[in-house]
Amino acid sequence: MSDFKKCCICKNYSWFPGHKCFPRWKVFHKEYLGEDYDTIYAIDYKEAAREYGKLYDSGDYYILNGEEITIQVEPITGGERKTFIITGETEPIYYATEKK
Numbered sequence: 001m002s003d004f005k006k007c008c009i010c011k012n013y014s015w016f017p018g019h020k021c022f023p024r025w026k027v028f029h030k031e032y033l034g035e036d037y038d039t040i041y042a043i044d045y046k047e048a049a050r051e052y053g054k055l056y057d058s059g060d061y062y063i064l065n066g067e068e069i070t071i072q073v074e075p076i077t078g079g080e081r082k083t084f085i086i087t088g089e090t091e092p093i094y095y096a097t098e099k100k
Contacts, residue, residue, distance in 0.1 A: 012065075027071055046084070064089070
């Protein structure tokens, strides 16, 4: 029987047994991290950039409030480094409940 739970390595939710972590990526954000980098688990460059944007934005929501950040992403093993501009938007959701 399979269990759906959080991986203690990549922190993604998946079915166990059988889970494989996504590849690791180095994300450089000079204005925030200096010369250091964060490690992100993601399927590709773009998804690593998006995941970092969500991580960076948690709490204060600078990106959702209009800030743009520029980051660089490269495979953990080295290779081509690509630059991304991260932006975001909020999507208001409205509810209607019939009053009886």
